[in-house]
Every structure is written in C-alpha cells, then in structure tokens.
Amino acid sequence: MIEYRAAVKRFGVQTAVDAITVSIGRGEAVALLGPNGSGKTTTLKMAAGLIRPDAGDVLVGEPAFRPWEPSARRVLSYLxxxxxxxxxxxxxxxxxxxRRLxxxxxxxxxxxxxFASLNGAxxxxxxxxxxxxxxxxxxxxxxLPEADLLLLDEPTAALDPDGLRAFYALVEQRQAAGRTIFFTSHQVGDVERLADRFLVLANGRLVAELSQAALRDCLAARGTMRVRLDRDTPGLLEAIRRIAPSASRVGDEIVIAGAASLRPxxxxxxxxxGAQIRGLVAEDGRLEALYRELVARGAEHTE
Incomplete structure (x- = not known):
C-alpha cells in the first residue's frame, strides 16, 4: 500500500528525510516514531502527495500510484x-x-x-x-471516505480519554476491514498496543524497524526479574550470575536486571x-526507554 524507495526531501540545505526505504502492506497498522524534527511529518506528507521527494520515489495503493497523481486520491485519506x-x-x-466535497x-x-464520540456535540x-x-x-x-490507506499525523497528541478510545477502536476496525493505517507519534505509550510494526526516525533517517514480536523480545531482554526465596542457598547467586552477570541479592530476593527472558x-x-520460591515478579522493559535508546543510537550514526 505504501512504498518509499530511497526517498529524500530537502528544504534548502536541510535534509528533512534522508533516503528512506520501507514498504507497508495492506491491513498493517504501522507507527512512525521519532522526536520532534526527526522527519515524521515530512515522511507522511510525501505519502499523502502534499510534497514530492527531491530524489527517490514514493508509491501508494494497489495498483501503485505516485501519491500526487489524481488517481491516488481515491485510495487515501489524510489527517x-x-x-x-x-x-x-x-x-x-x-x-x-x-462529505459533499x-x-x-x-x-x-x-x-x-x-464513532468519534461527537454525536452529542x-x-x-x-x-x-x-x-x-x-x-x-x-x-x-x-x-469519512473509508479509504484503503489512512495517514494520520500525531493523531493522539491532543486526545482526551474518550478520543483515545475512539482512536483505538478506529485502528482495530480498519485493520479488521483489511485497510492500512500509517501514523506518526512521539508519545510511544499511546501507540504501543496499536501497531503491527514500529519505525523509528532520527535526523531524517530510518534507524530502526521492529515488528510486534521483535519489540516484545527487545522489551523482555531489557526487563527485570525478582525471585523471592524461602532461604539463602549457598552457591545459587553465583550459579545464576554465570548466565546473568547482573544478578544481585537484595534482602531475601535475587534481582536480575535486563534478563527477564532468562526466566526458565x-x-x-x-x-x-533446593530452595522454595515464595514470590516471582517478571517485568518487561519500558517501550519509552527502548525508544530513547534507539533514537540516541541512531542519532550517533547519522551525525
């Protein structure tokens, strides 16, 4: 439904989008994440046909059109x-x-x-x-148009709880109907549950691409596990440290940071x-922290 082919957009001497190559398929909900000024809006505007790339190409729809062509207006809607x-x-x-337009x-x-919880207003x-x-x-x-491709720029930015519920329902409904949603956000907590895939921009470049499954694995690897035991067992902490060097003892708990995936x-x-487990808590890492790490790492490589 959307294909960026080494798409570049410059404004004067500033490169807003730097050779992005990515494809988004029918029925996907894809979140484009990044800090302010990272190129999210420019990337979305190219797919909406509001601006054209200076190099590379952007295609939308099936069959594919360039988004600034009149035929593309039938397949997309833009917020x-x-x-x-x-x-x-x-x-x-x-x-x-x-509607009449x-x-x-x-x-x-x-x-x-x-659907937007505005019928009373x-x-x-x-x-x-x-x-x-x-x-x-x-x-x-x-x-309104029930378009095959919905492009939303920061749709959750000003939403109240009713609006967020309406947006979640919108994404679920559109996906069930086989339609594609591509939306931007810098508020990662609002979109964690919605997207099939997450793209991360830094300084105009695509620095990370994660599926939901890959995201879960990354968060699990950054998580923390706390095991509360009935007694202190000599040698146990040292044995755990062989597979999880970060393990430490805090009171009657063994705490393992960054290794929730090692639970088995x-x-x-x-x-x-021979120890008995009295309590076990495994917490995945926070998407917000992972996002900041990916942005920082990507910014280092693009400077």
Whole structure:
C-alpha cells in the first residue's frame, strides 16, 4: 500500500528525510516514531502527495500510484498534525462539508460523528470545542471516505480519554476491514498496543524497524526479574550470575536486571538448589526507554 524507495526531501540545505526505504502492506497498522524534527511529518506528507521527494520515489495503493497523481486520491485519506475548522460552524456542518466535497453517501456523517464520540456535540459550534474534541472532529473527517490507506499525523497528541478510545477502536476496525493505517507519534505509550510494526526516525533517517514480536523480545531482554526465596542457598547467586552477570541479592530476593527472558533457566537453577520460591515478579522493559535508546543510537550514526 505504501512504498518509499530511497526517498529524500530537502528544504534548502536541510535534509528533512534522508533516503528512506520501507514498504507497508495492506491491513498493517504501522507507527512512525521519532522526536520532534526527526522527519515524521515530512515522511507522511510525501505519502499523502502534499510534497514530492527531491530524489527517490514514493508509491501508494494497489495498483501503485505516485501519491500526487489524481488517481491516488481515491485510495487515501489524510489527517494533518494541526487541524483547524471555522469556529462558527457546528461539528455536523464541518463533516457535511467534507462529505459533499468528496461525494460520500449521506449516512456516513452520523456514523463518523458517533464513532468519534461527537454525536452529542455535533450541533454545537466548533468554537466551543476543547482541543481534544477538535482533534476528534479531525479524525471523523479523515474517516469519512473509508479509504484503503489512512495517514494520520500525531493523531493522539491532543486526545482526551474518550478520543483515545475512539482512536483505538478506529485502528482495530480498519485493520479488521483489511485497510492500512500509517501514523506518526512521539508519545510511544499511546501507540504501543496499536501497531503491527514500529519505525523509528532520527535526523531524517530510518534507524530502526521492529515488528510486534521483535519489540516484545527487545522489551523482555531489557526487563527485570525478582525471585523471592524461602532461604539463602549457598552457591545459587553465583550459579545464576554465570548466565546473568547482573544478578544481585537484595534482602531475601535475587534481582536480575535486563534478563527477564532468562526466566526458565533461572527457575531451573533455583529448583536444583533446593530452595522454595515464595514470590516471582517478571517485568518487561519500558517501550519509552527502548525508544530513547534507539533514537540516541541512531542519532550517533547519522551525525
């Protein structure tokens, strides 16, 4: 559904996107992560056809089109990072305007207002909306066409809890229908449960690409395990340190940092020692910390 082929975008002497090559398939939900200024919005705008690459290529749809070609407008819908609507109009009037502009059946208006949790506020002027409600209205407009490809720039940035629930439901619904969602974020906690794949940008370059399975493995490897025993068993800590050098004793617990994936081996050693396990806690690493590590590592390689 989306293919970047060594895509480059420059603004004057500044390279905003530096030779990105990646493909996103039908039905995938892919999160593009990165700090402010890393090139996320520029990358998304190229897929939306709002700007063209200076080198390389970008293709969308099946069959593939360049996104700035008129044919591509049938397959994609785009939500910009900052949305603004005439404050004197009601939410329903805004949705109706965009529905008529794109020739979409009338019943879609009520459906998207309800889905975005705005059906009760549809008759109110947009000027009375909170920031989160304006963002939800933007989501409602983006949902109108039921496009095969949905491009969302920082969709969770201003969302309140109702808006987040609506966004989660949107992603799940679109995936179930075989549609593709490509969205940006710098708030990794909001998107951890949503994406099939995570792309990380730093200084305009793609520095990491992780599937959900790879992400789980990375987080497990960075996790912490705490084993509380019924007694101190001589030699057990030293045996565990042979496979997990970070192991330490804290009170009646053995604490192993960065090795939650070694749980089966550690438990075998404990059982062999004759000690009884009184408590066991295994915590995966935090996505936020992994994200910062990937960005920092990528920034070092791109400077």
């Amino acid at each position: 910009p990072q900052r949305v603004a609507f005439p404050e004197a109009l009601t939410g329903r009037e805004i949705v109706e305007f965009y 794109r020739g979409i059946p009338a019943e879609r208006s009520q459906a998207v207002l309800k 549809g008759e109110r002027a947009v000027g009375t909306y909170s920031g989160g409600m304006v963002q939800r209205l933007g989501l409602a407009v983006a949902m 081996q550690v438990l075998d050693l404990v059982r062999s020692s």
